[in-house]
Amino acid sequence: MTNFSLIPFESEPNFQVAGTARIQGHALQLVFEVRGSNLVLPARAERPSYQEGLWRTTCFELFVADPTGTSYEEFNFAPSGDWWHARFQDYRVRAENSARPSAPLIRTSTRPVVRVEVELPNFSAGQRVCAPCAVLEHSSGAISYWAMKHSGDRADFHRREAFSLHL
Numbered sequence: 362m363t364n365f366s367l368i369p370f371e372s373e374p375n376f377q378v379a380g381t382a383r384i385q386g387h388a389l390q391l392v393f394e395v396r397g398s399n400l401v402l403p404a405r406a407e408r409p410s411y412q413e414g415l416w417r418t419t420c421f422e423l424f425v426a427d428p429t430g431t432s433y434e435e436f437n438f439a440p441s442g443d444w445w446h447a448r449f450q451d452y453r454v455r456a457e458n459s460a461r462p463s464a465p466l467i468r469t470s471t472r473p474v475v476r477v478e479v480e481l482p483n484f485s486a487g488q489r490v491c492a493p494c495a496v497l498e499h500s501s502g503a504i505s506y507w508a509m510k511h512s513g514d515r516a517d518f519h520r521r522e523a524f525s526l527h528l
Contacts, residue, residue: 362381362382362383363381363382363383363526363527363528364379364380364381365379365380365381365382365493365509365526366378366379366509367379367380367493367494367495367507367508367509368507368508368509368510368511369505369506369507370505370506370507370508370511370515370516371505371506373497373505375397375398375399375499376395376396376397376400376497376505376507377395377396377397378393378394378395378396378495378497378507379393379394380392380393380394380493382491382493382526382528384484384528387482387483387484387485388480388481388482388483388484389479389480389481389484389528390478390479390480390481391421391423391438391478391479391480391481391493392476392477392478392479393421393476393477393479393493393495394474394475394476394477395474395475395476395495395497396474396475399499399500399501400419400475400497400498400499400500401418401419401498401499401500402419402440402441402469402471402475403418403419403439403440403441403443404441405440405441405442405469406439406441406442406443409441409442409443409444409464409467410443410444411443411444411445411446411461411464412439412443412444412445413445414445415437415438415439415443415444415445416437416496418439418496418498419439419440419495419496419497419498420437420438420439420440420495420496421437421438421439421440421477421479421493421494421495421496422435422436422437422438422492422493422494422495422496422518423435423436423438423479423481423491423492423493423494424436424491424492424494424518424519424523424524425489425490425491426489426490426491426521426524427488427489427490428488428489428490428524428527431450431451431452431521432448432449432450432451432456433448433449433519433521433524434446434447434448434449435447435449435518435519436465436481438465438467438477438479439467440467440469440475440477441469442467442469443467444464444465444467446461446462447459449519452519452520452521453519462481462482462483463481463482463483464482465479465480465481465482466479466480466482467479489527489528490524490525490526490527490528491524491526491527491528492508492509492510492518492523492524492525492526493508493509493526494506494507494508494509494518494523495507495508506518508523509523509525509526510522510523510525511523
């Protein structure tokens, strides 16, 4: 099991975000924990589904790449249970005709902290470098962006120098 902590792109004293990642059999198990108050959570979906635009409110993300290439994958996991995935052939260049992976299992609890557990089935083990991230919506309407490492003059989870978690 590998532990990680996320830091905000801009100072945000109201939250702390940490988690764990591990490969169990053919699945990747992720846990994100948010400590703090005034976090907006989307309502639990009756039937969780594949949806774009989850990053517009609180969601958790994972970027995964082979350490030697330019291609990578992005996964979004909403506390509602909804999810999204895309493959990129290079920095922000979407790959065409990419197959959708199996749906993840997403469980959310809110006491005593917000805890989002994700099980991503059929995760190919091997040399992988990852970037777990979080987008948090505050009750004020503000959005904060969290990653293990930030670079550049704006929050951008796609930047390869931020892929620093090795699985």
